[in-house]
Amino acid sequence: MGKAVVIGQATTAYPRRHVSIEEITTELDRFATAVARAQQDLREMSRNAGDRRVEASILEAYLLMVTDETLAEAVTAQIVEEQRCAEWAIVGACKDIASRLAAVPDPYLRERSHDIEFVGERLLRALGCAQQERAIPHLDGPSIIIAHDLSPADTAAMINEPVVGFITEVGTRTSHTSIMARALEIPAIVGVSDALKRISHGDLVVVDGLRGSIIVHPTHADLEEARARSDRHSAHAKELREMRDRAPTTKDGITVALRANVELPAEALLARQHGADGIGLYRTE
Structure with missing residues (x-):
């Protein structure tokens, strides 16, 4: 948020x-x-x-x-x-x-x-x-970026800023905004029609990347639920990071290969960072 x-x-x-x-x-x-x-x-x-x-x-x-x-x-x-x-x-x-x-x-x-x-x-x-040029302002607190689209240069300019979410009017899960957001582990929702018209500068926004939901002007109850979900997600992510280097072995001693499904070369880097043994399926379209 x-x-x-x-x-x-x-x-x-x-x-x-x-x-x-x-x-x-x-x-x-x-x-x-x-x-x-x-x-x-x-x-x-x-x-x-x-x-x-x-x-x-x-x-x-x-x-x-x-x-x-x-x-x-x-x-x-x-x-x-x-x-x-x-x-x-x-x-x-x-x-x-x-x-x-x-x-x-x-x-x-x-x-x-x-x-x-x-x-x-x-x-x-x-x-x-x-x-x-569109100015990328200095951000003085947790911020949700709202844009029609974001180029790699735009995203790079925000890496050291307190960005906690992206919302763009165009894009899919294979767009560079989505891939960069996954690499930075920042929630992103893309393909939101008229986002620039529906959300104003300074509005308080809650972005749930798992559900694909956006709440503008959240109530107190909305904020409490969002914080609780964020805490649960952070705890789950911590558990997964701790298991990253653990061998994928079944209880009866059989080791299996844990491989990733990727669509872009950049996603192979993410797969490696998360402990994948290799690429199981690579779409070449």
């Missing part, structure tokens, strides 16, 4: 300009330069992550997406066939790819639509487009 800290959506201004045939080569070169700069920026962010291996793993995934052939072909087509400037072509290509991903039935692939949008933002910044 904590006070709501509302973080607005960052927006990036970009030109929408048709180019002449003579300018097409220049725009293709500008796109190639943007890819190289975005790669450099993401590598630096990954290095700065240091021991935060989960965050670094997510950034490495973005690094692969920046150089993806499908994205490059889509941007090139926008520049050559639609005669759009590089910035406009990047936005158009990313929107097209994101919309196709958002329409597929698989939740993991749907979530990648938000990753494409993040990659597009990095490419626009590499081209010098001005981004209206």
Whole structure:
């Protein structure tokens, strides 16, 4: 439980300009330069992550997406066939790819639509487009972050702050916000429609990550129940940590392999931290 800290959506201004045939080569070169700069920026962010291996793993995934052939072909087509400037072509290509991903039935692939949008933002910044930065304020007490979405950079900026929960309007359990929250052992509820409209800055909020419930303006009884549930969860988590290195052996002396079910490379790091022997199921979609 904590006070709501509302973080607005960052927006990036970009030109929408048709180019002449003579300018097409220049725009293709500008796109190639943007890819190289975005790669450099993401590598630096990954290095700065240091021991935060989960965050670094997510950034490495973005690094692969920046150089993806499908994205490059889509941007090139926008520049050559639609005669759009590089910035406009990047936005158009990313929107097209994101919309196709958002329409597929698989939740993991749907979530990648938000990753494409993040990659597009990095490419626009590499081209010098001005981004209206959203300020991550200093937090002077237990805080619940309310946002449309959170990038790895946003999350990293809050690691040393008293954040006790995240609520975002988009995302699933495979989104980077969810993965980072699990790594930090902070409750997170994602995919909350109109969260920015329904929760105001300074509201007292209770987030229950196990139940997937949110209480705004909790009563005294709500707070007492939340504290009791938190205490029980902390005690249970302590018991599990104490058993982490214990051999998974049955009462009749048979040792079994305890392996994790993961969907992203970053989750393999979490599995290791929690004492898994290996990966039992890895979804490769």
